[in-house]
Amino acid sequence: MSNTAPPHLTEPGWLRALITLVSIGFVGLFLVLPLILVFSEALRKGWELYLAAIIDPDALAAIRLTLVVAAVSLPFNALFGLAAAWSITRFQFRGKQVLITLVDLPFSVSPVVAGLVFILVFGSHGWFGDWLQEHDLRIVYAVPGIVLATLFVTLPFIARELIPLMQAQGSEEEHAALTLGASGWYIFRKVTLPNIKWGILYGAILANARAMGEFGAVSVVSGHIRGETNTMTLHVEILYNEYQFAASFAVASLLALLALVTLAAKHFVEARGALHARRAGNPQFSTQTVTGQVESRASEHRSRGAALGLQNLAVLAKEHA
DSSP: OOOOOOGGGOSOHHHHHHHHHHHHHHHIIIIIHHHHHHHHHHTTTOHHHHHHHHHSHHHHHHHHHHHHHHHHHHHHHHHHHHHHHHHHHHOOOTTHHHHHHHHTHHHHSOHHHHHHHHHHHHSTTSTTHHHHHHTTOOOTTSHHHHHHHHHHHHTHHHHHHHHHHHHHHOSHHHHHHHHTTOOHHHHIIIIIHHHHHHHHHHHHHHHHHHHHHOOHHHHHHHOOOTTTTOOHHHHHHHHHHTTOHHHHHHHHHHHHHHHHHHHHHHHHHHHHHHHHHHHHTOHHHHHHHHHHOTTTSHHHHOOSSHHHHHHHHHHHHHHHO
16 A cells, blocks of 8 residues: 555645634635624614514515415425436437427526516416416416516526435446336335435425525516515515615524525435445445334335445335245
8 A cells, every 4th residue: 555645634734724713714714704794783772673574464474475485396396306307317219419408598597587588488478478467367476476486586496406416326226126026116115205205305405495595587477475475585675675684684694594504404404314324334234224124114224325225125025935
């Protein structure tokens, strides 16, 4: 074994310290300091005013709408992400690269432009405007438009988490299950889904964070109707423009808290995924899982590696023998 130090350890100590200090300073200046200022401004005039701003009817309506939009858009994101990742990683078809490009489209298109597109399509003078008016349906300047705009900007997150994960895992376990006589639905539930569940959850956390913090597309299609179509981000903007700074920062602090909760959830998912990956690389763990508790604790111990494959094959062999 060579005793030569890795290249990244040969830099002078002062250079490594400088790079570290610059990184810490950047994070502190542009991430930590604004977060501290949000909470300090929100609580500057005391808890009474802070709570009054939170329990204001318009604020409660904005909080409720934000949570509803995030909850409605998340299942659609999961369904699309799973379908897109499955088709891209498991099938070969003409136009595959086009589909991959379209998945990334919301990352490259401005949210404001996306909102204007929805106005063009569903507005009163849009392509479907006359039909919607005839049937007394409202898309833009109503909750459905906000959901559509949120769906557009959050669409790639789950798919982009699953595509590289499913490509790295391959389809050998699914083929093995198929040769043992398992049905497609059984293979999905017992083989595919346990393999990708952490990827789905990780992508869902990111999509949910983006949904609650979206401003541009939602601002265009919402109409800024207080108590009806204002999300938390729009409510913060209105309060700030009306010089209600304390109330504005109070609602903003809720968004900051949601961001911190999202960060904690992301860290938890990463830690759990790493734990399962380490267990998958331990032969002793894999053997114990297969021989001891396949049926009763499969959902707890299934992971992304060899342990998962052994578990699923053992279950399939037992049920289809």
